Amino acid sequence: MPYMPVCMFVQTIRPKEGWQVYSSAQDADSRCICTVVAPEQNLCSRDAKSRQLRQLLEKIQNMSQSIEVLNLRTQRDFQYVMKMESQMKGLRSKFRQIESNRRTLLTINFQELKGKMNELQPLIPVLEQYKTDATLISQFKEEIRNLSLVLTAIQEEIGAYDYEELQQRVLGLEGRLRNCMNKLTCGKLMKITGPITVKTSGTRFGAWMTDPQASPKNNKVWYMDSYTNNKIVREYKSVSDFVAGVESRTYNLPFHWAGTNHVVYNGSLYYNKYQSNIIVRYSFEIGRVMTQRALESAGFHNVYPYTWGGFSDIDLMADELGLWAIYATNQNAGNIVISQLDPLTIQVLNSWNTEYSKRNAGESFMICGTLYITNSHLTGAKVYYSYSTKTSTYEYMDIPIHNKYFHMSMLDYNARDRELYGWNNGHQVLFNVTLFHIIKNDDES
Template sequence: MHLFSAMFLLVMLAVMPGEALYPRPEEGWEIYSSAQDADGKCICTVVAPAQNMCNRDPRSRQLRQLMEKVQNISQSMEVLDLRTYRDLQYVRNTESLMKVVDGKLKVASENPRSLNPKGFQELKDKVTQLLPLLPVLEQYKTDAKMILRLREEVRNLSLVLMAIQEEMGAYDYEELRQRVLLLETRLHSCMQKLGCGKLTGVSNPITVRASGSRFGSWMTDTMIPSSDNRVWSMDGYFKGRRVLEYRTMNDFMKGQNFVQHLLPHPWAGTGHVVYNGSLYYNKYQSNIIIKYHFRSRSVLVQRSLSGAGYNNTFPYSWGGSSDIDLMADENGLWAVYTTIPNAGNIVISRLEPQSLEVLQTWDTGFPKRSAGESFMICGTLYVTNSHLAGAKIYFAYYTNTSSYEYTDIPFHNQYSHISMMDYNPRERVLYTWNNGHQVLYNVTLFQVIKTSGD
């Protein structure tokens, strides 16, 4: 049987690249089972690693730790060198004084009668001047011990480096790093080609930061081809206009390197989304959707979402003017809301990103006030049963078949009050605002991939 004609069944662990280090560093591609189906085709179950996994290879981590140790040793040597230089200058300055004292002592020992009261007092004064030399000499003894410790540390580092060099073989570190970058690029491309899947699991929460009030939203650009690393934060759900833009995720974690956007119209709720460099949000006290472009700092388009409830008419169970929830997934831009004709049941509309026109609409039949939060993955709406502790994902609506099912996907609601939960298809993680904490979840997607030979 040719490999290219096989059908592979993959369970892909999709995680966020970059800063945040989510799986264990030693994890990699793992084949959990290998068998044949009734037709004799190969079936495999595989978990893919994080997209930046190679950067977290144990050897790379070990090398980084060694570099830190070398840096610490260098700093210790600099301090030691500075102190030794200072003390050596002091010893040199007292050298002539020590010779004088030594000479007077020799004369006094050879002829004790020559040491009259005046001479004795002079000798005593000279010795007193030498007393500060004692702590200097004591410091030299301490420094000598430090040198022995540093020498032992350097010896240990040398042994570890030799072991790593033997493990790496003929390749030097720079060559391995270039290979890692190439493999990482190919892995990222492969994961994007894998396409969509069905949500089967959510990881433990990763708390990125604790900032802002109880309610809010934060996000990165959700357009898949984008390489934009900026992070945006919007605190509160009521009449807000201030959007903070951070240069990178690391800057967001540290609360530094940000600029402020003051929106021309205030927002309502927390269901905002950034897609292709623009912020899509619900205008306060209306069912109007606004597209605000960050770089030009201008509104490109605004359009009313016909019949959509607003101003806490049909919010999620936590309230907060969460009537209209905008989101994005692998299939584009979506609006989740409800209308009076739909009796308060969740409505899903796919939007055209440029004009905000509604392309297609689905009535899920699920009451929006009974939902804690919701998000889209691969054209499927997933709904949580609560925004409080004990929440789980228990309803899924499939737009490709206009069908639904009840699910039982638990996740740990660590801070017990979620007011925003959105999927990012570019990074394949869930962004949440949980009681003033910004939290990420990795997701597990179940996929069936058929090769061209099937």
């Protein structure tokens, strides 16, 4: 799939249908560096033009093989025709002999003529098949000519490269894009696209996640069904194993969890202990609880949940800057409090009080130290409010999010994948995010 790098401000981009602004970058003086416009993820693997080109090429190859078979058959038939022509000439000579001496040669020549006619008899169906084959060859040639015109038009549209060369160019562009993305620092949320439905399983409520701190080769998935009365965490070695239902391991936690707002960070699961404001850190490698600590003044057990309830009072999440807890307190009048946590000790490093009611929030997620809040867990939801911990300021927004299955009970950002993981009414889904970035200079630490 080719990418289209252009240089202009993101507000002016008008990509074609099926394409989106993947990321934009500007320097420290707010001058545009570049914008990457790329196909949406759910279209990358099935580009219409590439698929059509492959199908046409395969069809032409099949037709070429058929024509070759027909050509061999007609060459064989041609030998029969040549033989028949020679025999016809012999028959004409025999007829002249019979005409000149009917009496003496009549009996002998008649028998000989009868034998020749018997030899020619099998050639009659051969001639009929030859006519049919010739017609088919003509039709094939016409169809190939039409297909060649279509292929030429497609080649002119996507560039004068054969398919293998296009693949190599795509790999090169993807490598350059990855290198470019490695230079991008944190960005502001501009757009949410999707979702892509990964799997349909479990109850209406649950959580699934990967570890944003894991190495690129580690693609384990963790799955936690329901919002209460459960302690079983299922592990899968990859997303493909998750889709296929091939478990690699299960963990029986020592405490039930509350809500669906858990997070896996650097090999540990962080979750809210049922009927408490205690956060538990459970190590998957060691298989036991490493730390547990109460989140001071945090409401719990449906005191300050999201709009859908489900004991979703305390939302644990991670982004590019670390581990976070989102909750509400009486001291902040039930409005959302953002706290950054130490991943090892679960101690609060810093806190910010917002003015957005926790009970009026559908879901929330952190990207680059900014909290983004949706206004509902139902259809028609949008990212309505954001709070920057860097500037301690808030902003009202209007970024739609497609609630495909009508009820969202989990929405969490993964900084490694740069995607939103969602539990959408028993469907595990992924959303793609478009961020507006600032380029990091090479001399910056």
